[in-house]
Amino acid sequence: MGVVFDTPDALIGAEGRDLGHTDWLSVEQDRVTTFGQTTGDMQWIHVDPARAKDGPFGGTIAHGYLTL
Known part of the structure; x- marks a missing residue:
């Protein structure tokens, strides 16, 4: 299970975690x-x-923003 942050401020200090x-x-x-x-x-x-x-891929491809 991933980590859940309750507030945006809780993200501070999580870099690299x-x-x-x-x-x-x-x-x-x-x-x-x-x-x-x-x-x-x-x-x-x-x-x-x-x-x-x-087409060039032999089928449809997902939008870049969708896969982001």
């Missing part, structure tokens, strides 16, 4: 498409599987 990690998160096409609709980034490489299959 191991905060733990979470489980893997599978990023499915519906999440990518919803993110595109929310942010207005409906670029085909993200949201059009039929067109993206012939």
Whole structure:
């Protein structure tokens, strides 16, 4: 389980501290498409599987900000 900070001030002094990690998160096409609709980034490489299959990656790719 990761570390939980109750307030932003509680973060002070935590630099370099191991905060733990979470489980893997599978990023499915519906999440990518919803993110595109929310942010207005409906670029085909993200949201059009039929067109993206012939693109440079062989399928859609998640938005950079979504994976951040």
